[in-house]
Amino acid sequence: MRAGGILRSFSAPTGDWAPPRTSFDRLMKGARAAGPSAKPRTRSVFPRPSVLLSFLILTLALPACGGEGKAPAKQPAKAPAKAEEPAKDAEKEEAPKDVDLKGYKIALGPKRIRGVTNDASGLTYSPKTKTLFLVINGTSEIFELTLDGKVKRRIRTRGFVDLEGITHVDGDSFAVVEEGRGRLHRITIDEKATTINSGAGKGVVVDGSYLGNKGIEGVTYDPKGKRFFAVKEKSPRRIYQIAGLKVTHPWDIQKTSLSMSDLSGIYYHRKTGHLLVLSDESRCLVETTLDGREISRLSLRGMSQPEGVTMDGEDTIYVCSEPSIFAVYKKKAAEKKTEE
Numbered sequence: 001m002r003a004g005g006i007l008r009s010f011s012a013p014t015g016d017w018a019p020p021r022t023s024f025d026r027l028m029k030g031a032r033a034a035g036p037s038a039k040p041r042t043r044s045v046f047p048r049p050s051v052l053l054s055f056l057i058l059t060l061a062l063p064a065c066g067g068e069g070k071a072p073a074k075q076p077a078k079a080p081a082k083a084e085e086p087a088k089d090a091e092k093e094e095a096p097k098d099v100d101l102k103g104y105k106i107a108l109g110p111k112r113i114r115g116v117t118n119d120a121s122g123l124t125y126s127p128k129t130k131t132l133f134l135v136i137n138g139t140s141e142i143f144e145l146t147l148d149g150k151v152k153r154r155i156r157t158r159g160f161v162d163l164e165g166i167t168h169v170d171g172d173s174f175a176v177v178e179e180g181r182g183r184l185h186r187i188t189i190d191e192k193a194t195t196i197n198s199g200a201g202k203g204v205v206v207d208g209s210y211l212g213n214k215g216i217e218g219v220t221y222d223p224k225g226k227r228f229f230a231v232k233e234k235s236p237r238r239i240y241q242i243a244g245l246k247v248t249h250p251w252d253i254q255k256t257s258l259s260m261s262d263l264s265g266i267y268y269h270r271k272t273g274h275l276l277v278l279s280d281e282s283r284c285l286v287e288t289t290l291d292g293r294e295i296s297r298l299s300l301r302g303m304s305q306p307e308g309v310t311m312d313g314e315d316t317i318y319v320c321s322e323p324s325i326f327a328v329y330k331k332k333a334a335e336k337k338t339e340e
Helices: 004-007 023-034 051-064 332-339
Strands: 103-112 122-128 132-138 141-145 151-158 163-172 173-178 183-188 196-198 200-204 214-221 227-232 238-245 246-248 265-269 274-279 283-286 294-299 307-310 317-321 325-331
Touching: 122 173, 122 214, 122 317, 132 163, 132 307, 163 307, 173 214, 214 307, 227 265, 265 307, 274 307, 325 332
Parallel strands: 122 163, 122 307, 151 196, 163 214, 214 265
Antiparallel strands: 103 325, 122 132, 132 141, 141 151, 163 173, 173 183, 183 200, 214 227, 227 238, 238 246, 265 274, 274 283, 283 294, 307 317, 317 325
């Protein structure tokens, strides 16, 4: 080492040994060279205030943002959604207390059924096919009709005599009644049926007396009570209830005549449990309770000889009349709504 270098390594005036010049020494040397007003630039060991503030803000923000290394904050559990109350319109409507025949008016007809020449006697509606089935007493034939009275199909029968009434039971099952013989038969009419034999039906004797041409005129079925109701035309007029093989009379219609001179058809209204009783001579349809109390009445003056009556699921009334007349009756409110 040179002597000058050694001398510079000692600080005067003490003569103590000093470490080699550092960057700080060089900085001071530069400052002296720059002049007395220059101040040496020193690096602070503390961070600048702006950096410190940014660090604090970032530190506080990390937990809120789910910073690395920390479990995400738990979200408060949502309260279970309340079940919506069913709309009032969707609530099940209460069954009507009455059919209220006085609220009906004719909607179609009376008109002639093309393809049927005579003896239209009984009528029923099938919810399965949404069509009507008509019986002809003279030839004991069955016709399937549309709801506006047009012929869809003709079905012949064998072994039956003077069919006067027909009613739908369930599915393809029906029942028919013979006037003079006083018998009720269960039959099947499927979509392929063209001929029906009396031997294929189950027969029940409703009235064993000789009835002639004043016998059973109409029949209807109560699916809930699993029973049939039938009417005898006159001499005397009668209402029958047939449950299995047991035949009874719900009331004596001879005493409560309902202002009807004869009986020609009957329909059981399942929504109210009432009967609609038809008279061709009096040309009227009467709603009654099962004990014979009259509820309402509908005049059928436009029909020549009404003999069959039925209703569909919309409570539309269908009536057939001899020789081959068809008419449809609807509630006045329903008729107005259809027009709108």
